[in-house]
Amino acid sequence: MDMTRVAPSEEIREGELFASRIEGTRILVSRVNGRICAVVDRCPHMGMSLARGKVEGNVVTCPWHNSRFDLCTGRNLDWVSAVLGLPMPKWTHRAIAMGKAPAPLTTLPCEERNGEVWVSLKPQPR
Template structure:
């Protein structure tokens, strides 16, 4: 595993997403209770970008289909419940999922030292 410096510590803030490129992939960084969390910028639902996702209380919501995830564990909390930010009735959620089962975010191991953020990459 390699470790790559990806950001200055001050660039990663609570309640915000910070995008970086690592090995040809976009990774999103955020801070939860002071801890830096890192995950793939692609929603596991259909691979659309989470970069404009809404961050709230340690979670990120996909702006496209409303799937919601824990920022640090990657755990799926809600699966495909809206379209372009418009909530949909519960009966339609199965249709919005396109037959895909709920899946977690792909995480990256992040560390912080000397005012910089590092990611471990294969």
């Protein structure tokens, strides 16, 4: 598999997002319970970057409309509920979604080898 070196292992830390690019594609890498996880940095709601999102354990929250995703599986855990991080009443959520249905993040194959983290742009099969 075609893998690209993205960072030394020590730069990928629990509770943080490491942003990088492979062939022009924005990616995010994090460490969850010691394991490296990588996703395409593109929120499925409006295509915005999640790089400034909050990370708690395996969950990243999109800074734009608070959708939440599992960083390792990509699974959507909570769909839009805020605007620029400000929580909005439930009756507004449908309007904020703008017709977009909940969708997962694209996860990427990744591994740690000889103190370095490697990521492939070929999405993992679901």
